[in-house]
Amino acid sequence: MINLEVPSNYTFSPSEGTPHLTINHEVAAELDSTNAFEGPEKLLEVWFAPTEKPLPPGAKENGLKAVDSKIWEGMLDLVNCQVLSIVKSEHVDAYLLSESSMFVFPHKLILKTCGTTTLLLGLRRLLRIAAIEAGFPFHNAKSLEDVHAAATPYRVFYSRKNFLFPDKQQGPHRSWKQEVKYLDDMFEGGSAYMVGKMNGDHWYLYITSPGGTQLTPPHTPVSEKSNSLSPTRKSSTSKIPTGIVGINGDIPAEETHDETLEILMTDLDPENAKQFYVSHAAALANETAPEKANEARREAHGSLDVVQKPSSDDATFDVFGNGEDAERVLAESLTTEGHALGTVVSNNCGLSEVYPSSIYPDAKIDAYLFTPCGFSANGVIPAPATPSSSSPEDDASANKSASSSSKAAHYFTVHVTPEPNCSFASFETNVPGGQHQTRQTADVIEHVVGIFRPGRFSVTLFEAKGRVQGQGAASAYDKDDDARRAWGEAAKQRMERIKGYRRIDRIVHDFEDYDLVFRYYEREDWAGYAGARVGEEL
Numbered sequence: 001m002i003n004l005e006v007p008s009n010y011t012f013s014p015s016e017g018t019p020h021l022t023i024n025h026e027v028a029a030e031l032d033s034t035n036a037f038e039g040p041e042k043l044l045e046v047w048f049a050p051t052e053k054p055l056p057p058g059a060k061e062n063g064l065k066a067v068d069s070k071i072w073e074g075m076l077d078l079v080n081c082q083v084l085s086i087v088k089s090e091h092v093d094a095y096l097l098s099e100s101s102m103f104v105f106p107h108k109l110i111l112k113t114c115g116t117t118t119l120l121l122g123l124r125r126l127l128r129i130a131a132i133e134a135g136f137p138f139h140n141a142k143s144l145e146d147v148h149a150a151a152t153p154y155r156v157f158y159s160r161k162n163f164l165f166p167d168k169q170q171g172p173h174r175s176w177k178q179e180v181k182y183l184d185d186m187f188e189g190g191s192a193y194m195v196g197k198m199n200g201d202h203w204y205l206y207i208t209s210p211g212g213t214q215l216t217p218p219h220t221p222v223s224e225k226s227n228s229l230s231p232t233r234k235s236s237t238s239k240i241p242t243g244i245v246g247i248n249g250d251i252p253a254e255e256t257h258d259e260t261l262e263i264l265m266t267d268l269d270p271e272n273a274k275q276f277y278v279s280h281a282a283a284l285a286n287e288t289a290p291e292k293a294n295e296a297r298r299e300a301h302g303s304l305d306v307v308q309k310p311s312s313d314d315a316t317f318d319v320f321g322n323g324e325d326a327e328r329v330l331a332e333s334l335t336t337e338g339h340a341l342g343t344v345v346s347n348n349c350g351l352s353e354v355y356p357s358s359i360y361p362d363a364k365i366d367a368y369l370f371t372p373c374g375f376s377a378n379g380v381i382p383a384p385a386t387p388s389s390s391s392p393e394d395d396a397s398a399n400k401s402a403s404s405s406s407k408a409a410h411y412f413t414v415h416v417t418p419e420p421n422c423s424f425a426s427f428e429t430n431v432p433g434g435q436h437q438t439r440q441t442a443d444v445i446e447h448v449v450g451i452f453r454p455g456r457f458s459v460t461l462f463e464a465k466g467r468v469q470g471q472g473a474a475s476a477y478d479k480d481d482d483a484r485r486a487w488g489e490a491a492k493q494r495m496e497r498i499k500g501y502r503r504i505d506r507i508v509h510d511f512e513d514y515d516l517v518f519r520y521y522e523r524e525d526w527a528g529y530a531g532a533r534v535g536e537e538l
Contacts, residue, residue, distance in 0.1 A: 038116060038168060041415065042119040043111075043262075045158075046109050046126060046156050048108065050107075056137050063134050063136070064109055069095075072104070078122040079122040080117045081098045082098045083097060087378060089380050094411055096366050100113045100117075100376065100415050118172075127153065137152055140240050157206070158207075164422055164424070165422075180192040189241075189242060191207055197505065207511070257464055258463070259430060260463075261444065263428075263445060263457055264459075265452050266455065266456055267455030268453065269454070272451065276345060276349075276375040281369055338368045353447070355379065359384050360382065363379060375416040378413050379411060381410045410430050411431075412427065412431065416452075425452045453523065456528070459495075459519045459520075495519060501521040502522060503521050
C-alpha cells in the first residue's frame with residue numbers, strides 16, 4: 001500500500017488554493033464493476049459544529065481534516081469500500097471510493113456509498129475517531145478509554161432513494177424500517193421521513209436536531225492532556241445526544257448557510273449511457289492520440305505525487321497505448337487506466353463544464369472509469385473571485401463577501417451505473433445556487449440531465465434557513481433573495497420548466513432550520529412504464 005499522504009513541502013500546482021490529487025494504485029488496479037447493480041446511494045452527513053471556525057473546545061485546529069487517511073480507511077473497511085484517490089485542498093479533502101465518495105471538512109464528514117455497502121456500520125467508528133483523533137467533545141462516557149465513547153455530533157443527516165434491489169442489501173440496510181431503528185437506537189431526538197409517492201419513486205430522510213438537547217462544554221482545560229475531555233451527560237439512556245457543544249459568541253449568519261442539491265436519475269438514455277463504458281472511452285482516447293497524449297501525460301504528472309517528469313519533446317508517446325508506452329505511463333506517471341479514461345469521459349460528456357474552469361479556475365475533478373463500465377467523479381470547487389464593484393461602498397461589501405466565500409470550498413460528486421437493466425446516475429453538490437450569475441440551480445439541473453437524458457429523475461434541494469439555533473440574528477439569506485432560494489416564486493417557476501421534461505410531483509417540507517423541496521420529473525418523449533421501478537416494503 002502506498003503512502004496516501006501529501007508531503008507538506010510538495011506543491012502540485014502553481015496556486016496554493018488549487019486542490020492536490022493522490023492516487024491509491026494498489027486498489028485502483030484491482031477494480032472491476034462487472035457485478036455492480038445497485039446505483040442509488042446511501043448518504044450520511046455528520047456535523048460536529050455549525051462551521052469550521054470556531055470548532056468546539058478541545059478539537060484540533062483542523063478538526064476532522066487532522067485525521068490521517070489510514071484511520072479513515074479502517075472505518076471504511078466496516079462500510080465495505082476502499083479509497084481510490086484523494087484530492088486535498090485547504091478546506092476539504094475529497095476521497096474517491098471504490099463505491100462512491102467521502103468528503104472530509106474540519107467540522108463535518110459526508111459519506112456516500114452505493115451497491116451493498118454497509119454505510120451505517122461505520123457510523124459509530126466515525127464518531128469515535130472524531131473524539132480520539134480530532135478531539136471533539138463526547139458526553140456518553142467518562143473517558144476515552146471507554147470503548148463506547150463517541151463524539152457528540154451537532155447534526156446527523158441520513159438519506160437515500162428507494163432501492164432498485166432491496167433484497168440484496170446487508171446489515172441494517174435491508175429496509176428503511178431497520179435503518180431507522182438502527183439510528184434511533186444510537187441517537188436522541190431523531191426524526192424519519194418518506195418524501196414522495198408510496199407507489200412511485202420516493203426519498204427517505206433521517207435527521208437529528210440540535211435544538212432539543214442542552215449540552216455543556218468540557219470542564220478540562222484544552223491545554224491539559226487528559227483522557228477525560230468531556231463530562232458524562234446525566235441521562236437515563238445510553239444514546240448519543242446531539243447539539244451545539246461549547247461554542248460561545250455569535251457566528252456570522254453568512255457562515256451558517258448550507259445548501260445541498262441532489263439529482264437522482266434512472267432509465268438513462270442507452271446512447272448517452274455508452275459514454276460510461278471502457279470500450280467507448282478507450283476508442284475515443286485512441287482517436288485523440290497522439291495529439292493529446294502529451295497533454296494528458298503532463299496533466300497526470302502535474303496532479304500526482306511523483307518526482308519524475310515527462311520529457312517535453314516526446315511527441316510520439318501514447319498515454320492510452322497497450323504496449324511499452326502503457327508500461328511507461330505506469331512507471332513514470334503512476335497513473336491508472338481507470339483515472340486516465342475517467343478524465344477522458346469527464347471532458348467528453350460535459351461534466352467538466354458544469355462548473356467550468358473559466359469561472360472556477362482552481363477547480364479540480366478526480367474521475368475514474370470502472371471496468372467494464374461505471375463511472376465516479378469528485379470535484380472540489382473553490383469559490384470564484386468576486387467581480388469588481390462600481391463604488392467604494394460596493395467594493396467594501398464585495399470584499400467582505402469574497403473573504404467569506406474564500407473560507408469555503410465546495411464539492412460535487414457524480415456516480416453512474418450505465419447497464420440498461422439497472423441504469424442510474426446521481427449528481428450531488430453543495431455549491432450555492434446563484435453563486436455565479438450563469439449557474440442558477442435550474443441551469444445546473446438542465447446541464448446535468450442533458451448529459452444522461454434519464455427517463456425519470458428526482459431533485460432534492462435542502463437549504464438552511466440561515467439562522468444558528470439560539471441566535472436571534474437573521475441571515476442575509478433570509479432577506480430579499482427570492483430569485484435564488486429554492487422555495488422562492490421566481491426559482492419555483494424556473495424549476496417547473498426543465499427543458500424536455502414535465503414535472504410530475506413537488507413536495508415542500510418546512511423544517512425548524514432547513515427547507516426541503518422535492519421534485520420528480522419524467523421525460524416528455526419517454527415511453528417507459530409507470531410506477532416505482534422496484535418497491536420496498538414500508
